[in-house]
Amino acid sequence: MLDFPLWLRATHFLNLLFLSLLVRSGLEILSAHPKLYWNDDCTPGSEWLRLTRKRQPAHELWTSRDEEESFSSWIALPGRRNLGLGRHWHFLADAGWLLTGLLYVTMLAATPEWRRLIPTSWAIVPGAWHVLRSYLSLHLVVTPGRYNPLEQLAYFSVVFVLSPLAIATGLAMSPAIAARAPWYLRLFGGRQAARSLHFLLLCAFLAFFVVHLAMVIAHGEISEMALIVLGDIHLARGALGLIVGLGGLAGIIVIHIVATWSSLRYPRFVQHRTQALTDPLRRALFGRGRSVQQYASTEISAYFRVNGRPPADAAYAAMTRERFASFVLHVDGLVEHPLHVSLAELRRWPKHTQITKHCCIQGWSAVASWGGVSLGEIMRRSGPLPAARYAVFYALDDKSTSEPDSGGPGCYYGTIDIALASHAQTILAYEMNGQALPVAHGAPLRLRVESQLGFTMVKYVCRIEFVTDYRQIGAGQGGWREDHQFYSQEAGI
Ligand SMILES: Nc1nc2c(c(=O)[nH]1)N[C@H]1C(S)=C(S)[C@@H](COP(=O)(O)O)O[C@H]1N2
Numbered sequence: 001m002l003d004f005p006l007w008l009r010a011t012h013f014l015n016l017l018f019l020s021l022l023v024r025s026g027l028e029i030l031s032a033h034p035k036l037y038w039n040d041d042c043t044p045g046s047e048w049l050r051l052t053r054k055r056q057p058a059h060e061l062w063t064s065r066d067e068e069e070s071f072s073s074w075i076a077l078p079g080r081r082n083l084g085l086g087r088h089w090h091f092l093a094d095a096g097w098l099l100t101g102l103l104y105v106t107m108l109a110a111t112p113e114w115r116r117l118i119p120t121s122w123a124i125v126p127g128a129w130h131v132l133r134s135y136l137s138l139h140l141v142v143t144p145g146r147y148n149p150l151e152q153l154a155y156f157s158v159v160f161v162l163s164p165l166a167i168a169t170g171l172a173m174s175p176a177i178a179a180r181a182p183w184y185l186r187l188f189g190g191r192q193a194a195r196s197l198h199f200l201l202l203c204a205f206l207a208f209f210v211v212h213l214a215m216v217i218a219h220g221e222i223s224e225m226a227l228i229v230l231g232d233i234h235l236a237r238g239a240l241g242l243i244v245g246l247g248g249l250a251g252i253i254v255i256h257i258v259a260t261w262s263s264l265r266y267p268r269f270v271q272h273r274t275q276a277l278t279d280p281l282r283r284a285l286f287g288r289g290r291s292v293q294q295y296a297s298t299e300i301s302a303y304f305r306v307n308g309r310p311p312a313d314a315a316y317a318a319m320t321r322e323r324f325a326s327f328v329l330h331v332d333g334l335v336e337h338p339l340h341v342s343l344a345e346l347r348r349w350p351k352h353t354q355i356t357k358h359c360c361i362q363g364w365s366a367v368a369s370w371g372g373v374s375l376g377e378i379m380r381r382s383g384p385l386p387a388a389r390y391a392v393f394y395a396l397d398d399k400s401t402s403e404p405d406s407g408g409p410g411c412y413y414g415t416i417d418i419a420l421a422s423h424a425q426t427i428l429a430y431e432m433n434g435q436a437l438p439v440a441h442g443a444p445l446r447l448r449v450e451s452q453l454g455f456t457m458v459k460y461v462c463r464i465e466f467v468t469d470y471r472q473i474g475a476g477q478g479g480w481r482e483d484h485q486f487y488s489q490e491a492g493i
């Protein structure tokens, strides 16, 4: 008979806990852009999978926010259009799952247990085929003391093929990694192909789960449960194994219910608690990448989605009519020389252009060329004081009038730290694809921080303030979406 050591049973349990959290929070993330593509332009209509019936109007402005779906809390964590919180749970569960995996693989290597899992001869392939045929003719295959070849192959693939691929494709969705190492994206055939594969791996995990469960039941639930939970068949002839096993499952269900309920009821609390654990990790892994992107002009997307509607007030409309002739950018806060610069003057400063891939937190991407002045130039001219640690970018769009249903008051804003501000590809763009920046994309000025998610790149920028801390601004989370949609200020993944 198989005996399972304690570490194996514990990691098996944790694996179920974290994978189930990953699946539900992953579906939440998918609901924010319920379309999958093989191309990184995400041209509307080119998706191979769409999980929404919504259609966008052909002749008026629509934004990627209009494409969002609301998934039920029964399948998504937490459900009901909560991308920010879904991501917090996804990253928290990621950390837990990776630690569990590390422990599991280490123990596997350190004990004879690996022999049970890792095939050592090609004979496993015909063996597995043989077992599959007998299962298909409804004959169970029982191999006392070890896994049958099909089981072994399936378990081995889940641990050493599916899991590493899920990690690798997840990493490919980090704009920080894609900006520092564009070759990494190409390994998967692009960001959207990696995103599609990540979803297909979710399907593979679910399929494995269903078959695995069916087999456990087919082979006699009670004795298997006793083995899995207590590790010893002799100990567990009675109901004890079943009780402990069902207790563990009930624990997982309770965790899901608490996570869902607290996220919907106390989103700020959950944002802070999960970020306290995941942000330091995310900063270390994704916070430092310098963008070295330079796509070819032939790679520029014919279509570039919009997210965030233009300011709705009369003053902005008047400014667009006079092509921003009276527009002035203010640079102030902790600087030696506050600046008040017109657009015409900015255009006389050294110009930077770059062709880069934009990655929205919701999931879509697109490539464009951007021209403007570097933040480095603005910092050289304004001279931030040593106490300045962040640059805050204030926008002209008051969300309560430009997108009244978007869930928050006040003008859009965002922050980046000084190190990110001094990257060569951090620019204030006044041109897109060689033309004056269109109104929908942020005229007259928008930030580009090419190693970060799209929500960092404030459009309609009218003022830059250098500060020591952003906690006194807005609701204190570092930006409008951080304040009202519970995103993290760390936007490298
Ligand atoms: N002022 C302002 N800037 C903004 C937003 C916004 O709503 N208002 N949305 C952000 C988000 S979430 C994204 S993905 C990008 C989208 O840029 P685009 O509209 O040019 O595609 O702008 C970012 N900058």
Ligand SMILES: [Mo]
Residues within 6 Å of the ligand: 307, 359, 360, 361, 362, 454, 455
């Ligand atoms: Mo976005």
